[in-house]
Amino acid sequence: MNVPQILRTLSTADQALVRPGVPLRELTTLGIGGKAALVCPVRNPEQARRFHSLARENDVPVFVLGGGSNILAADRGYSGIILCAASRRLDCRGEVVHVGAGLPFDDLIARTLDLGLTGLEFASGIPGTVGGAVVGNAGCYGHEIGEFLVEATILTPDGRVETVGPEAFGFRYRATDLRESGHLVLEVGLRLTRGDVAAAAADRAERIADRRRKHPVDLPSAGSWFRNLPPARPGERRRAAGKLLEEAGALSFREGDAQVFPRHANMIINRGRASSSDVLALAARMKQAVRQKFGLALQEEVRYLGDATA
Numbered sequence: 001m002n003v004p005q006i007l008r009t010l011s012t013a014d015q016a017l018v019r020p021g022v023p024l025r026e027l028t029t030l031g032i033g034g035k036a037a038l039v040c041p042v043r044n045p046e047q048a049r050r051f052h053s054l055a056r057e058n059d060v061p062v063f064v065l066g067g068g069s070n071i072l073a074a075d076r077g078y079s080g081i082i083l084c085a086a087s088r089r090l091d092c093r094g095e096v097v098h099v100g101a102g103l104p105f106d107d108l109i110a111r112t113l114d115l116g117l118t119g120l121e122f123a124s125g126i127p128g129t130v131g132g133a134v135v136g137n138a139g140c141y142g143h144e145i146g147e148f149l150v151e152a153t154i155l156t157p158d159g160r161v162e163t164v165g166p167e168a169f170g171f172r173y174r175a176t177d178l179r180e181s182g183h184l185v186l187e188v189g190l191r192l193t194r195g196d197v198a199a200a201a202a203d204r205a206e207r208i209a210d211r212r213r214k215h216p217v218d219l220p221s222a223g224s225w226f227r228n229l230p231p232a233r234p235g236e237r238r239r240a241a242g243k244l245l246e247e248a249g250a251l252s253f254r255e256g257d258a259q260v261f262p263r264h265a266n267m268i269i270n271r272g273r274a275s276s277s278d279v280l281a282l283a284a285r286m287k288q289a290v291r292q293k294f295g296l297a298l299q300e301e302v303r304y305l306g307d308a309t310a
């Protein structure tokens with residue numbers, strides 16, 4: 001992509017907003033990745049339309065990035081345009097909270113509790129943005145964000161801004177139809193409940209403490225690497241990928257500076273200078289161990305961002 005040429009076509013205001021050559025390791029929680037050619041923060045539908053046509057007119061690919069907490073970025077970087085929902089606006093109409101997709105998801109939980117609205121505390125401590133949580137149907141402890149969504153403003157891959165309901169997402173386990181489709185979620189409306197805020201705050205504190213015990217909260221990681229597998233029989237729970245990996249011996253696996261987190265076999269941590277190829281090699285080894293021991297095929301939950309694999 002000819003970035004200087006593209007920059008010249010932008011208004012002065014947009015030029016001040018976009019960022020060329022941003023290292024993806026700074027935009028992802030795993031702390032890995034070469035440079036992104038151009039990062040465009042999107043605060044409103046007009047900017048969304050403008051940056052989208054910029055990509056179309058220059059025939060460059062687009063990747064939608066949130067907080068980068070479920071992403072492995074390539075060492076070689078990304079030569080397309082990265083769109084990031086940047087609005088953090090929040091307002092409440094009755095029990096429905098309307099929130100910009102760029103707000104950190106955990107800030108949303110804290111702020112809605114301050115407003116006397118409960119419901120999201122189960123998800124306390126999940127990193128990333130509201131947009132990323134909604135398109136990935138983030139969840140834990142038996143609940144998912146999709147249970148709360150009433151509407152969303154989105155930019156479609158062909159450049160239209162639309163308001164849609166939950167049916168447009170097709171919420172299912174850690175996935176929606178919009179997660180990898182090139183749609184950009186700009187704003188969402190979530191229906192919460194005026195409930196017992198003290199109990200919800202206590203629940204929130206317990207969830208955060210539990211995460212601190214089980215997850216690499218102070219180390220670079222991207223959360224669970226693989227999806228849990230469907231139940232073995234109808235009516236049973238999903239089979240935890242972490243348990244299968246642990247039984248397959250993955251807790252001791254390491255490739256370069258990429259290591260399986262010693263307290264959670266489904267999480268990969270960056271010990272400092274891991275490359276995207278280290279991580280891909282480690283993930284392939286983990287997958288192979290489960291295939292060999294159980295004859296089961298794990299599927300990645302973490303999404304790859306880059307021009308080519310490695």
Ligand SMILES: Cc1cc2nc3c(=O)[nH]c(=O)nc-3n(C[C@H](O)[C@H](O)[C@H](O)COP(=O)(O)OP(=O)(O)OC[C@H]3O[C@@H](n4cnc5c(N)ncnc54)[C@H](O)[C@@H]3O)c2cc1C
Pocket residue numbers: 029063064065066067068069070071085101126127128129130131132133134135136137138139140174178179180183184185186215216217221222223224303
């Ligand atoms: C320590 C740790 C613990 C975690 N625990 C959990 C957990 O308990 N439960 C859970 O579900 N996840 C968990 N995760 C994974 C991750 O935090 C969630 O998936 C999170 O919701 C991703 O949001 P994000 O903004 O970082 O999205 P990103 O990682 O930036 O992107 C993920 C996907 O969402 C898309 N996307 C992001 N923003 C938008 C948008 N505005 N519009 C359209 N598409 C968008 C991207 O294109 C990509 O496909 C954990 C991660 C870490 C590091």
